[in-house]
Amino acid sequence: MCERYVVRSRNRAIRKPSRAELAAAYGNRVPDVIATGLKILFVGINPGLYSGAVGHHFARPGNRFWRALHASGITPRLLSPYEERDLLQFGIGITNIVNRASAQAKELSQADLRSGARRLESKIRRYRPMCVAFLGIGTYRIAFGRPKSVMGRQKEKIVVSAIWVLPNPSGLNAHFQLRDFARLFKELKIAAETR
Numbered sequence: 001m002c003e004r005y006v007v008r009s010r011n012r013a014i015r016k017p018s019r020a021e022l023a024a025a026y027g028n029r030v031p032d033v034i035a036t037g038l039k040i041l042f043v044g045i046n047p048g049l050y051s052g053a054v055g056h057h058f059a060r061p062g063n064r065f066w067r068a069l070h071a072s073g074i075t076p077r078l079l080s081p082y083e084e085r086d087l088l089q090f091g092i093g094i095t096n097i098v099n100r101a102s103a104q105a106k107e108l109s110q111a112d113l114r115s116g117a118r119r120l121e122s123k124i125r126r127y128r129p130m131c132v133a134f135l136g137i138g139t140y141r142i143a144f145g146r147p148k149s150v151m152g153r154q155k156e157k158i159v160v161s162a163i164w165v166l167p168n169p170s171g172l173n174a175h176f177q178l179r180d181f182a183r184l185f186k187e188l189k190i191a192a193e194t195r
Helices: 019-024 049-054 065-071 081-090 110-127 137-143 178-194
Strands: 005-009 012-015 040-044 092-096 131-135 152-158 161-166
Touching: 019 049, 040 110, 040 178, 049 081, 065 178, 081 092, 092 110, 110 137, 110 152, 131 137, 131 178, 137 161, 152 178, 161 178
Parallel strands: 040 092, 040 131, 131 161
Antiparallel strands: 005 012, 152 161
């Protein structure tokens, strides 16, 4: 186990995983943060190795997901990945298309994404969130067979859930800055509140 501590969350030290822990995280799963009656269910592509190692969504420090939630007003304060269960009190959840950690999403095959989409549709039918927000347009296009989808609200729904496509908040996505994420997440927030 790594002894380096890098973050404090609710008065407990959080440690950064070692290289060995990251390498061992291939294939690890990260539990969903989900319940019935959600306003928004965020859907990631799959957990990265950092998230797989620590067991929390969007955990890599460079990921902008948590900052975008706060900057958009979806959460009243900046949460850490280690507080992800607190999202439920705000009507927010998190899941993934594929729940298997990898170093990069491009390691997933089209078959992985399509079978993940079918499992996700079943989950959405069960929990019925008001809005489902996919984080990554390219992956959404492949997983759901919608090659011409654009960013924002989609025409189709899954059962009663409105579908939104947003950019991937990974630090590797240089096309969008935090202000862009905040604006797009705020549009989603307003739509979810008016449904």
